[in-house]
Amino acid sequence: MNYKDLADLIFPNIKDISYYEEKYPRRNLPEGAIVTRVAPSPTGFVHIGSLYQGLIARKIASQTKGVFFLRIEDTDQKREIENGTTEIINGFKQFDVIPDEGMTSETEEVGKYGPYKQSLRKDIYQSYAKYLIEQGKAYPCFCTPEELEEMRTKQEEAKIRPGYYGVWAKCRKLSVEEMIEKIKAGEKYIIRFKSPGREDRKIKHHDVIKGNVDFPENDQDIVIIKADGLPTYHFAHAVDDHLMGTTHVIRGDEWLSSVPLHLQLFQELGFKAPKYAHISPIMKNDNGNKRKLSKRKDPEAAVSYYAEEGIPANAVKEYLLNIANSNFENWRRANKDASIDSFELQLNKMSVSGALFDMIKLLDVSKNVIAKYTAEQVYEEAYKWAEKYDMELADMLKDKEYSLKVLGIERGNVKPRRDIAKWSDVKENIVYMYPEKFDKNTEEYELQTISNVEEAKQILSTYIQYYKEEDDKDTWFNKIKDVAEKYGYAREVKEYKQNPDAYKGHVGDVSTLIRIALTKRTNTPDMYEIMKVLGKEEVEKRISKLCNLCEKED
């Protein structure tokens, strides 16, 4: 009786690993090409951290003419949710993070290194597990969860390191005969890795992001094949990333402390280990404590949140890139219109510690992104958003020709407005441009400086006589100045400031009055453009309406 017999008993009728080694040859890629992946579990919505990882992995692969693939890690069937894979694919797609290989739907995939869904690779893992058993590098363990639990409490009481190692690794010491006997007797078991490591020895590891890190060797005999026959993360990682040719494992830094184990696994399996790049998580300040963005507590942890709020995917990406490489901002300033694809991301420039998520900064980035959009783009995206989340806005935008004019105010020039950070801001910004909405607005408003209603009325009715729709901007503004002068307001603000006592106020006061009559707002974009878009009839209507209102109040 030897390891081979044991292996055959546990995994009869299973292919030899040479089959898989041949089936998945090494990738033929240009020098320096990096193969990356994103490997989420289909357990619910896509986390902003996964997107962050995916975005970085995608960019690094693209930059080096490598490959980026999506692998679904569904080895924990208890946590799996329905359509989890679809959700992941769509989540990434929204941000244009498109894998070269991997799952494309719940059941379909592209690429030659599949299946890209771990539950479909069961045979592959078992083949490699068998290989380890044959070599005496893995063994069946018959300990029950209860026994393990008991062991753990003992260890904790004795204040020693918990785990399945050394003298605690009971089943490791079983002879092959005993193992075979137990299996034949129908005892339940799982497969453990026989760790060659010693805790008192150190290993040196260079992480692409974290730099040099020293660890004690791993000496835990971790489970590699679970009771359901599926592998644990560690084992699947080693097998998959070897077979799929991953050169750089970019993942969250919660994995950093598993590196000794992973390196050992690669070593014992006879694989070349990939490079590791452990990304710091995106954090949130929670009452003075830093913690990871949490699925449960933080809505902004879900990538779907941004679509719901109407924050453009590009803005989120730019913000994430900002966190990833802080020189991105400088690059962006120097390359205002360049695609982010031409920014060269560098892994080793990534922060070693986790950044706090800053919504205000994101919104600022988003304002810049939207400011560069054409009216047409703003229209399309805002409309798409509105159809889903704000029917009232969608309704307003139905008149495309008019809406384009509204959205085009002060847009596309050298100093575009920066007043929209997200599509949910749009309505508030433009409602008053829509007559039916404007008419229904019964909000109270102040007349500001010119608070004498009688005077306001006179100024407005004078202005309306002067106003000609076809006036160019200078003429238009001169007329406002004329009205101002007529009623004792300075034509120029400067004149007023030099001699405040000589005037009741200045042009600004008059234009503010007109602005209020037209929009019920004190702050709006350029009024000349607003009036052009509203049209003569509407302008006259609004102004005379305010006059009537004044009369009523008198």
Add this chain to the structure above:
RNA sequence: GGCCCGUUGGUCAAGCGGUUAAGACAUCGCCCUUUCACGGCGGAGACAUGGGUUCGAUUCCCGUACGGGUCACCA
């Protein structure tokens, strides 16, 4: 608790033994301007802490404090 990692203004961060310690967001003031936004100028604001090493430490070493990660038949 053991083992890892980290700590530069409110936030994101440059910095690699000698700097007036960049920049961005936020904030404040001024200018520009018919309002707002844009733009311009300026202000306030930081090297966690104690020891070393050194002619000199934000930079190197050790301790302390604080923060984060990890110790599953979850990933």
